[in-house]
Amino acid sequence: MNLTRRSLIGAALALPVAARAETFAGAYAPKAEPVAEGVWMVRGADAPILFDNGGMIANSAIIATDAGAVLFDPGVSLEHGKALGALARAVTGKAVGRVYVSHLHPDHALGAAAFDPAIVHALPATRADLERDGEGFSDAMYRLLSDWMKGTHVVLPLGDVAEGEALFGGRRFRLFAMQGHSAGDLVLLDEATGTLLAGDLVFHDRAPSTPHADLAKWRAALDRLTAVQHGLLLPGHGTLDRDGGAIAQTRDWLDWLEATLTQAVADGLDMTEAGELPIPARFAGLKAARYELQRSVSHLYPGLEARLLPRL
């Protein structure tokens, strides 16, 4: 048999339409939970970024204002951003008028593709981070999430955020320029309700992730957050914090992580062994703990070895 390209195309066309049709049918269905007057929390899955969850793992927040909804963290992809935009319109009655990107990581930032870059605001450090890493993140997300990412391209925030008071649509916010989880971590306090949007400086019942972490700066940021008078706290990942435990839990994990990996190097363990160390019972309620421990070993171990192993 002599197969030509034309006969192959002919055979493909002869297939029933259903057999050739796009099989991807994923659709984002984010849900908004009212947590305070004019404030909604949108929960992400407390899991790694997986095809099964479409990368919808970060929390977002929606705040109603007279000039349109404020969306804090627009999700991972164009479609995710669009779904959050539609959700914001549904719960507030107004389209999104302002998007804040808390930091560079793709599960929080790439959904900005769904919005006019002029209404997307972030810290200057975050824009610089996205200029450097955005395309790489996009490639990585396309690899993991494939069709969920359709149409997503890197949108750099055009609005610069500075620390201090911000007024939008008659609603007053206090913005904080922090760092530690990344080089630029935006925190927003809604003055009317005292709700604190902490981004990924705070995780709650979900293990913190450290790909761009500076642990000393992160601890200093947690000190600052503790000092900010607030009511509810929306963490970047995990459940709503009603009793103020999330900041302490995040600090406890970071302290344990650094001490444990430092001791592992001092005891002569290699990376796989450090990644298999027991996780204390008090962290049993933290989702994705083993996964994040092994990621953190990858992020932190070579640096600890360079510092602790004597020069020969």
Place this chain on the structure above:
Amino acid sequence: MIRKKILLALIATLAAPVPAAFALPADPLKSPMWEYHAERLFGDATVRFDSAVKVEIPEIAENQRVFPITVDARALPDVKRILIFADLNPIPVAVDYAPRAAAPFLATRIKLDQRTPVRAAVLTADGVWHVSGNWIDAAGGGCSAPPVSRVKGDWADHLGEMHGAAWVLSGTQTRLRVTLRHPMDTGLVENIAAYNIERVTVTSSAGTPLADLQVFGAVAEDPAFTFIIDDAKGPLSIAARDSSGLEFDGVVTPRSTALAAR
């Protein structure tokens, strides 16, 4: 006509089953490259998939340039060689280790160029290869993106810097850890020739060879190795040689306590 017969005979010979290939056990990982690598690495030797070879890897490849792997074959007697290889890497074999007076145990870090099986093959004195491993998903480019120190431009400032320590374990064994600054260029990056550590040896103060490791370009930049030496008796000398013939060395005195966690 005669020529045609010869040709036919030749084709018949080529088409005849190769016994070694048929003796290979079916690959539990169903790798497309299993037979290719097995024939090349193991020849006619007996090959057995064996859970006595423990291959410890993390559940995700967070960094495809630095993927940690620990091979522990201490459940097997008389181990002569340990290979670590990744079927779908452009440089499949990362190390070929002969633990002369050392436990059949090795930890290091390799590069991954894509989703691939990562395996250890352990040769015992009876001539049998014991193989174990698993698939790991990885983003592309571990072998084909320039090393971090090339991008930073400081690789030559630190070339061959060695760090390490040794810990006396219970009994007579000593755990030795060594790290070495080296770009470990694969030759697969545009305009950067292959340049890698190719040999690491550990010897006793009396000059007895204890561990002998051949290293290939699939080992991660700034390589790190963990050995378990059987009967250290005093300081251990580590010597490394790279593919340009440069030699690096260091001496470690085993300690009975943890390092100070500064």
